[in-house]
Amino acid sequence: MxxxxxxKLQIALLAISSMITTVTIFLIVVFLFSYGIKxxxxxxxxxxxxIVVHESNPIQKxxxxxxxxxxxxxxxxxxxxxxxxxxxxxxxxxDLPNYYTEEQIGAEFELVGACITDYLSKHPNAxxxxxxxxxxxxxxGKIVEVASIKFTDVFTTQKWFPTSKPIALFGILPxxxxxxxxxxxxxxxxxxxxxxxxxxxxxxxxxxxxxYLKPTIELLAGIPSVVYGFFGLVVIVPIIxxxxxxxxxxTALAGSIILAIMALPTIITITEDAIQNVPNSVREASxxxxxxxxxxxxxxxxxxxxxxxxxxxxLGIGRAIGETMAVLMVTGNSAIIPNxxxxxxxxxxxxxxxxxxxxxxxxxxxxxxxxxxCILFLFSMGINLYVNYTSRSKN
Amino acid sequence: xxxxxxxxxxxWVFRLMTLLVVGILVWILxxxxxxxxxxxxxxxxxxxxxxxxTKGGIFxxxxxxxxxxxxxxxxxxxxxxxxxxxxxxxxxEGKIKSLINLMTDNLAGIPSIVFGLFGMxxxxxxxxxxxxxxxxxxxxxxLVLPIIIRTTETALKSIDDTYRHASYALGxxxxxxxxxVVLPMAMPNVITGLILGMGRVSGETxxxxxxxxxxxxPQLPDSIYDQVMALPYHLYVLATSxxxxxxxxxxxxxxxxxxxxFVLFCNLAANFIRSIKN
Numbered sequence: 001m002x003x004x005x006x007x008k009l010q011i012a013l014l015a016i017s018s019m020i021t022t023v024t025i026f027l028i029v030v031f032l033f034s035y036g037i038k039x040x041x042x043x044x045x046x047x048x049x050x051i052v053v054h055e056s057n058p059i060q061k062x063x064x065x066x067x068x069x070x071x072x073x074x075x076x077x078x079x080x081x082x083x084x085x086x087x088x089x090x091x092x093x094x095d096l097p098n099y100y101t102e103e104q105i106g107a108e109f110e111l112v113g114a115c116i117t118d119y120l121s122k123h124p125n126a127x128x129x130x131x132x133x134x135x136x137x138x139x140x141g142k143i144v145e146v147a148s149i150k151f152t153d154v155f156t157t158q159k160w161f162p163t164s165k166p167i168a169l170f171g172i173l174p175x176x177x178x179x180x181x182x183x184x185x186x187x188x189x190x191x192x193x194x195x196x197x198x199x200x201x202x203x204x205x206x207x208x209x210x211x212y213l214k215p216t217i218e219l220l221a222g223i224p225s226v227v228y229g230f231f232g233l234v235v236i237v238p239i240i241x242x243x244x245x246x247x248x249x250x251t252a253l254a255g256s257i258i259l260a261i262m263a264l265p266t267i268i269t270i271t272e273d274a275i276q277n278v279p280n281s282v283r284e285a286s287x288x289x290x291x292x293x294x295x296x297x298x299x300x301x302x303x304x305x306x307x308x309x310x311x312x313x314x315l316g317i318g319r320a321i322g323e324t325m326a327v328l329m330v331t332g333n334s335a336i337i338p339n340x341x342x343x344x345x346x347x348x349x350x351x352x353x354x355x356x357x358x359x360x361x362x363x364x365x366x367x368x369x370x371x372x373x374c375i376l377f378l379f380s381m382g383i384n385l386y387v388n389y390t391s392r393s394k395n
Numbered sequence: 396x397x398x399x400x401x402x403x404x405x406x407w408v409f410r411l412m413t414l415l416v417v418g419i420l421v422w423i424l425x426x427x428x429x430x431x432x433x434x435x436x437x438x439x440x441x442x443x444x445x446x447x448x449t450k451g452g453i454f455x456x457x458x459x460x461x462x463x464x465x466x467x468x469x470x471x472x473x474x475x476x477x478x479x480x481x482x483x484x485x486x487x488e489g490k491i492k493s494l495i496n497l498m499t500d501n502l503a504g505i506p507s508i509v510f511g512l513f514g515m516x517x518x519x520x521x522x523x524x525x526x527x528x529x530x531x532x533x534x535x536x537x538l539v540l541p542i543i544i545r546t547t548e549t550a551l552k553s554i555d556d557t558y559r560h561a562s563y564a565l566g567x568x569x570x571x572x573x574x575x576v577v578l579p580m581a582m583p584n585v586i587t588g589l590i591l592g593m594g595r596v597s598g599e600t601x602x603x604x605x606x607x608x609x610x611x612x613p614q615l616p617d618s619i620y621d622q623v624m625a626l627p628y629h630l631y632v633l634a635t636s637x638x639x640x641x642x643x644x645x646x647x648x649x650x651x652x653x654x655x656x657f658v659l660f661c662n663l664a665a666n667f668i669r670s671i672k673n
Contacts, residue, residue: 017477031516196412224598294402322506324601
């Protein structure tokens with residue numbers, strides 16, 4: 001009797017174990033998205049600060065992008081940002097000691113509110129930033145409402161200044177374009193070699209040799225990405241620098257080459273499987289009609305294996321998009337939109353890896369990196385669901 | 396042009412492309428081995444890093460990586476094997492099974508940096524493990540779960556049903572059959588999954604960046620709540636952000652070689668076990 005219950009308990013334990021992958025995915029979704037979505041409730045101003053203008057200023061609300069441009073001195077008149085015809089003055093908070101003595105500001109900065117009120121009364125066109133705790137009874141001025149970070153802004157803004165103060169900008173467009181560019185380059189380089197290698201292995205090679213080639217290709221998949229990155233850094237990057245006469249060799253091209261090498265095993269293995277699955281009767285029919293072996297491969301075998309080759313390509317792209325360390329080490333990591341393969345780029349995974357260590361826990365920057373993680377997660381899910389769907393519809 | 400001449404040309408082009416692919420592998424391995432072997436010595440393997448990581452050895456990084464390999468397997472191996480047993484032996488074809496299979500595939504496809512983010516959010520912060528061996532091991536364990544589940548499933552599937560039926564015919568229960576007939580027969584291939592998983596864990600960098608890895612820590616861990624150095628992260632640090640990158644270069648080659656040897660050894664061991672079984 002007890003033995004029977006014990007057995008039931010063991011089976012229950014097995015059943016619980018089998019849920020682990022599903023539960024993990026669920027937890028990843030919960031944790032990733034709880035931080036990632038919270039990002040959109042933030043304001044771009046540094047926490048604990050407010051933007052203020054003189055009471056007579058008609059400006060009510062400004063977007064983060066425009067505020068950043070204001071503090072970058074890209075505007076000279078208020079009407080350029082929707083205000084009146086007056087010229088635009090900026091008071092940087094750290095310049096306050098240039099205008100007021102230490103006694104006026106106060107040892108603990110407790111009189112900042114009064115100083116800024118005074119400054120604004122003398123310079124009614126000024127805009128400045130003030131610590132929120134200094135907005136007290138002595139302060140007279142208008143707080144400008146800063147729009148919270150919008151979904152569409154994040155995907156269209158071209159600037160990524162996550163730590164700039166007082167206004168941080170979180171435009172992920174450069175990273176999305178960088179990731180797609182590097183991955184696209186990788187797949188263009190890898191596909192011809194991958195397919196040629198797979199055809200050679202499956203159709204042409206003697207099986208005696210195939211036995212050795214297959215583990216060799218698997219070994220290529222086993223090399224850690226950080227080693228690929230290191231190899232790229234000390235070998236590929238200098239070669240690119242010399243061949244194209246560049247100042248720095250860390251470019252999108254370097255990333256594409258390394259990612260192409262890393263995507264090869266995936267492409268070769270899956271394409272080879274697809275070719276192996278083509279029934280022999282089809283080949284024999286073609287050969288018996290007088291076609292050469294190459295004609296058979298080109299016109300019969302490859303069209304038959306088309307779905308498998310597409311799957312291989314998609315998985316190769318997926319591998320390239322998610323790759324972190326190798327790309328981080330060879331692409332130069334500047335968050336600008338690249339014009340060519342010979343410019344440094346920054347990818348989404350590399351951004352997370354490079355910046356998460358420095359982002360304060362729970363801050364806006366931290367949450368922005370989780371938003372990037374959400375994008376990667378959704379992308380990998382999409383690829384997997386697509387591959388799953390096509391492989392099922394084939395069966 | 397005769398179609399057979401075209402065929403000859405095309406096949407030669409393919410042969411050359413295949414040779415190039417193999418050539419790249421040989422180049423990478425040869426390059427690392429050639430430069431790495433010059434710094435590889437007993438001292439290099441057993442000493443602490445010295446003088447801003449430009450001299451001395453990589454002992455703490457080796458110990459750290461071994462800790463993470465063992466730690467992740469303590470968690471992932473039993474869980475993965477049990478999961479595979481339930482999937483293959485108990486669960487019939489149906490919606491639940493295809494859902495679990497789908498989720499396992501999805502988990503395998505998630506980029507490693509996402510595991511890093513997740514591990515940081517859950518293990519390091521929510522569960523307050525801090526940057527530690529246990530947080531890193533659990534993160535890496537989740538990462539290799541699909542590998543272990545898939546190899547175990549394949550191993551179990553390769554056991555012919557006649558053995559199961561014979562055991563049932565003698566009056567054994569299902570669980571008894573699995574424990575005493577199926578699993579022992581499948582063991583060599585199950586172990587292959589364990590070794591492949593360890594190889595994968597030893598080389599992963601992104602998941603431990605924010606969960607376990609220390610930039611520089613010239614001492615060995617005392618408990619599972621300590622931070623550790625790890626080979627892949629150490630290589631990254633030496634190659635990109637050390638105090639003196641040029642003088643640290645030989646150290647980087649040595650670290651890369653040791654890391655590759657770890658992975659190579661795991662791969663060869665897995666292949667060896669597979670070959671003696673067949």
